[in-house]
Amino acid sequence: MSLGPATAFIYTPRYLEFDYGPGHPLRNRRLELTYDLISASGLLALPSARCLAPEPATDEELLLFVQPDYLTMLKAADAGQASATAFRYGLGTGDNPIVPGIYGWSALVAGASLLATRLVESGEVGRAFNISGGLHHAGPAKASGFCYINDAALIIADLCRRGHRVAYVDIDVHHGDGVQWAFYDTDQVLTLSIHESGSTLFPGTGFVHELGEGKGEGYSVNVPLPSTADDEIFLWGFNEVIPPLVEAFRPDILVTQLGIDTHRTDPLSHIGISLTAFAQAVRSLKGLCPRWIALGGGGYDLTNVARAWTAAWAIMNDREPPAVLPEPFLARHRGNGFSDGAFMDGPAVINGPTKGHAWKAVRSEVERLKRMVFPRHGI
Ligand SMILES: [Zn+2]
Known part of the structure; x- marks a missing residue:
């Protein structure tokens, strides 16, 4: 059996020192569960795989993407000294509460993504996974959607200044x-996002007509899905748009955000796919670029977050997830919603008139997208 490319899993138990507060849907416990499941599945002991602990990003590193005044505000918020203007930066809302440790946590996540970037950029590993990252909603001076510092934008900005062409999926x-x-006006970064339509879900953007501007026109690509999308609709939209565009763009490095809040059990969204479909998309991403930085993202059903990201890590290592949840893991976590049974789940497929409407919606969006974007990439 071939060893496959060298890989790195970025993790530290320090993630568990931070908590968004009771009642907040984003739970860092999911990171521990994922680490535990990956470990119990024997996927950290592979000869080609390493597990490395990150250090927090420095201010100098954070300023590659974050504005200085926002960083100052975030530090003050962390120390319990947020001023009345904090709300202008998106801080102090239900989604983005001001909680102790918020700056340190955000810097640690960013540091983890920067570590993954250094390993992949230097060629030490071909693929690296930071499950704590993918905080894709934050702006340079704004917290948004549970995200305070946008580690994905930060590492892409870092790669860009050294001349790399980056595809972000x-x-x-x-x-x-x-x-x-962050990269709306450049052709150095191709951003592709497939998601539930902004007409039914936060943040209310991500429509086909958001194409980029100036030099970046055609380099911002959105596949909005109807709220009833299932495995077939999701994978069809994915396959029609993402592989052809990434292949035409030929990136030096691929950065992916692997949120699993698309899953049918996720409490924060309407569309519902299976772990099997998620893994299919991850397998397809693997083939698109030899240098791959994978980040986590949303996911609010903790048991399926652990399953999905374990499957993703297995795929990054050219393996498959185990057929059933490993017994030592179950022994520890039966009380946390895990029960015996298959590791992956069955297909999530809807039928009837709803499906017909969903097909019509996705086909029309994808056709429009192909007309507007594909010719700019010679396809
Ligand atoms: Zn999400």
């Missing part, structure tokens, strides 16, 4: 708005 159920706007 975002399969989170929400539009990857923060990354799109």
Whole structure:
């Protein structure tokens, strides 16, 4: 059996020192569950795989994307000294609460994505996965949608200044708005986001007509899906648009955001796919570029987050996830919603008139997108 490319999994138990507060849907416990499941599945002990702990990003590194006044505000918020103007930066809302440790946590996530970037850029590994990253909604001076510092935009900005061409693929159920706007006017970064339509879901953007501007026209690509999308609709939209465009763009490095809030059990979205369809998309991403930085993202059903990202890590290592949840893992986590049974789930497929409407909607969006974008890429 071939060893496959060298890979790195970025993780530290320090992630668990931070909590968004009771009642907030984003739980760092999901990161621990994922680490545990990956570990119990034998996927950290592979000869080609390494597990590395990140350090927080420095201010100098964060300023590659973040505005200085926002960084100052975030530090003050962390220390419990947020001023009345914090709300202008998106801080202090239900989504983006001001909680102790928020700056340190955000810097640690960014540091983890920067570590993944250094490993892949230097060629030490071909593929790296930071499950804590993918905080794709934050702007340079704004917290948004549970995201305070946009680690995805930060690492892409870092790669750009060293001349790399980067393709960013975002399969989170929400539009990857923060990354799109960060690179809206450049042809050095191709951003692609497939998500539930902004007409039914936060952040209300990510429509086909958001194409980029100036030199960046045609380099911002959105596949909005109807709220009833299932495995077939999701994978069809994905396959029609993402592989052909990434292949035509020929990036030096691929950055992906692997949110699993698309899953049918996720409480924050309407569309519903299976882990099997998610893994199919990840397999397809693997073939698009030899240098690949994968980030986490949304995911609010903790048991399926752990399953999905374990499957993604298996695929990054040219393996398949185990057929059933490993017994030692179950012994530890039966009380956390895990029960015996298959690791992956069955297909999520709807039928009847709803499906007909969903097909019509996705076909019309994809046809429009192909007309507007594909010719700019010679396809
Ligand atoms: Zn999301």
